[in-house]
Amino acid sequence: MSAPLLEVDNLRVSFPTHQGRVEVVKGISFTLGRERLGIVGESGSGKSMTGRAILRLIRPPGRITADRLAFDGTDLLSLPERKMRAIRGARISMVMQDPKFSLNPVITVGEQIAEALKVHASLPRGEVRGRVISMLEAVRINDPERVARLYPHEVSGGMGQRIMIAMMLIPEPDLLIADEPTSALDVSVQAQVLDIIDNLVTGKGMGLILISHDLNLVARYCDRILVMNAGEVVESCKAGELENASHPYTRGLLAAMPRLDETREELPVLDRAGWGGT
Ligand SMILES: Nc1ncnc2c1ncn2[C@@H]1O[C@H](COP(=O)(O)OP(=O)(O)OP(=O)(O)O)[C@@H](O)[C@H]1O
Numbered sequence: 001m002s003a004p005l006l007e008v009d010n011l012r013v014s015f016p017t018h019q020g021r022v023e024v025v026k027g028i029s030f031t032l033g034r035e036r037l038g039i040v041g042e043s044g045s046g047k048s049m050t051g052r053a054i055l056r057l058i059r060p061p062g063r064i065t066a067d068r069l070a071f072d073g074t075d076l077l078s079l080p081e082r083k084m085r086a087i088r089g090a091r092i093s094m095v096m097q098d099p100k101f102s103l104n105p106v107i108t109v110g111e112q113i114a115e116a117l118k119v120h121a122s123l124p125r126g127e128v129r130g131r132v133i134s135m136l137e138a139v140r141i142n143d144p145e146r147v148a149r150l151y152p153h154e155v156s157g158g159m160g161q162r163i164m165i166a167m168m169l170i171p172e173p174d175l176l177i178a179d180e181p182t183s184a185l186d187v188s189v190q191a192q193v194l195d196i197i198d199n200l201v202t203g204k205g206m207g208l209i210l211i212s213h214d215l216n217l218v219a220r221y222c223d224r225i226l227v228m229n230a231g232e233v234v235e236s237c238k239a240g241e242l243e244n245a246s247h248p249y250t251r252g253l254l255a256a257m258p259r260l261d262e263t264r265e266e267l268p269v270l271d272r273a274g275w276g277g278t
């Protein structure tokens with residue numbers, strides 16, 4: 001067997017503060033194959049820092065250490081920045097929590113997606129164009145020809161998130177890290193966008209790390225779940241075995257969440273008879 005897609009052993013992220021160095025990720029470990037891993041936990045638990053650390057996107061004085069951080073057998077921590085840049089976007093890409101900030105305001109949507117296709121320079125223009133349009137179609141953008149010519153401020157928040165996802169998927173990475181990719185969307189669009197990610201990830205046999213504070217959502221879209229609390233992994237289990245989770249923190253999250261398979265009594269509805277209706 002080849003190496004796992006991602007090996008994370010004793011990953012730590014720390015920042016200097018007035019009280020000395022504070023660890024915000026406190027030695028987490030997991031391995032990932034071509035599967036869907038959910039990282040869930042409350043605000044500030046270290047989810048985004050974990051995702052960014054994998055891509056070495058923590059700026060000094062922030063510091064990343066690990067006993068092992070390897071992608072497809074390659075040690076990432078010792079990799080020269082130049083080689084790390086070649087991995088970012090091309091083999092591992094990350095949909096950031098605030099996609100609006102990640103789009104360049106002065107470049108059209110179509111050009112930015114083309115740019116994300118790292119090999120675009122070596123492809124005929126017509127082919128690049130065709131791939132951009134079909135990627136926009138894949139994320140269910142209506143009228144992709146028109147949208148490709150728009151600037152980021154001319155698209156809605158929901159479209160912006162879908163455009164970011166198109167940008168991250170067009171290079172066909174092996175691993176997608178999606179940090180709250182649908183947080184700016186209303187619930188119906190949220191499910192639609194997650195289904196799109198899920199289809200592309202499953203269809204291409206990629207690895208996915210889906211970061212969210214929503215246990216229900218990760219349970220639905222992931223095979224395996226890590227629960228983080230205060231920088232530590234407090235629970236690691238298969239999504240289907242979540243109900244056997246033992247850690248009190250996870251039990252608390254579970255208690256707060258409506259079960260998907262729960263057969264419920266029909267919700268009480270108002271009796272409209274008295275309203276003079278039919
Ligand atoms: N530059 C920084 N300097 C010091 N501490 C930081 C810095 N950036 C983040 N932190 C701290 O790291 C901790 C983890 O942050 P992180 O962004 O990973 O949380 P999160 O789990 O993604 O939360 P959310 O659900 O709100 O996105 C937080 O307590 C945050 O305050």
Ligand SMILES: [Mg+2]
Pocket residue numbers: 047048049097179
């Ligand atoms: Mg976050």
